Amino acid sequence: MMLKVSNLNKNFDGVVALKDFSLELKEKEIIGLIGPNGAGKTTFFNVLSGFVKPESGKIIYRGKDITNSGSHNIVFEGISRTFQDLRLIRQILVIENILLSFNHTNGENIYNIMFNQRSWKKIEEQDKQKAFELLEYAGIKDKANDLANDLSYGQQKLLSLICCLAADAKLLLLDEPIAGINPEMREKILNIISELPLKGKSAIIIEHDMDFIERICSRVIFMDMGEKISEGTPSEVRNDPKVIEAYLE
Template sequence: METLLNIQKCNKHFNGIVALDDFSCTVKKQEIVGLIGPNGAGKSTLFNVITGFINQDSGSIVFNKKDISKKPAYKINNLGISRTFQDLRLIRQMTVLENVLLSFSKQPGEHLENVFLRNKKVKEIETENRKKAVELLDFAGLNEKSYDLANDLSYGQQKLLSIVCCLASDPKLLLLDEPIAGINPAMIDEIIKIIKMLPEEGKSVIIIEHNMDAITEVCGRVIFMDAGQKISEGLPEEVRNDPKVIEAYLD
């Protein structure tokens, strides 16, 4: 399979603390990669660097044959990388449906001039997006909550909604930061089911997660990170039994 994302020798320091240390990795098309490691290993920093929320000190990131190392966050999303946040971000004062509608990319109605002009086109796309949003919410089993405020959903449903928001822009790569941490087992199964379907839709995924059973179930390949470095990489079972990994956890 073709390479989708190629990270080469990325470095990032925060006032002397090393978050990424010559980190390199690749993600192929239609692949699910697990990113594991102790707290403070630099996993979320890697997500922030890929998505343009943090600029790396050095190194290159190539996505879909385009260099995205220096691009701002919004452009990177438009190129086809969507993400969720560890601290779960949504627009809590909006309804579930509005959150999804907001997430569609390149809407004509988002241009100020189109607020007054091209009314027909804007309405057309808005109706189309509404239909797609309802389908997505149906698919995720959130359709009954469409008109509730995002804030009124349970924690697990909010996490699910944040994944639905990612899917709305039809990305090629999803970065999911702890998508199943702290939620009930039924909801975990629901979310895992959705994640497992993504490669068939032509999407790749990187998941940060501490739940090793879930990682073993969904990921074809796992990368273990510590102190900003890649310590081990391979099949989930291999990485789990790697002596370097066991040593890092015991430290």
């Protein structure tokens, strides 16, 4: 098992955001996390990526307990995420957003920067090349030197996915990757996500769009009020009376 999350609990001033929430994920698996607004989906990502501390529960990632690791360490462990509200740096270039997303274990080392200019330069060159490759892969190479702010909303969503790929994570957490974008961009993003297993990567995808989830995920988890209500294939979950009831409430 790549990821084993057990019995996470998180409350915000009495509001239950996660209640005994558990989840397992295999290598190269893509699962969908669905549920109504306020169900706790983003909170789960916040806990898993180290931005929010759970009150109880355990997260084991590739055999290591990361429950209390900070967000920075979790990125180093190989988990990278996108945000529902994107959080790109809008006043710098598209290419610079990608360069900032690379995950160096030694390149960032202050010693290397101060005393080994040559090796730093080399890393910089390699990064630039990789960043252009990613932009080419996403089909927005011509935007490399635009401000992130000048991209369309769909292109910004695409860029945040590309930044997530740049971190070279094994596990990607994608929070509503296609919400509010046009059908063409949606297909593009769907294709990039579909190729993740071929690259040895896994993903958990939060999305309200069930058609999208069905096309991309073999397994779906439905949550409501912090709790896992249903789990199975997309059609099993869609037809689960508990899910239908939760949506009607």
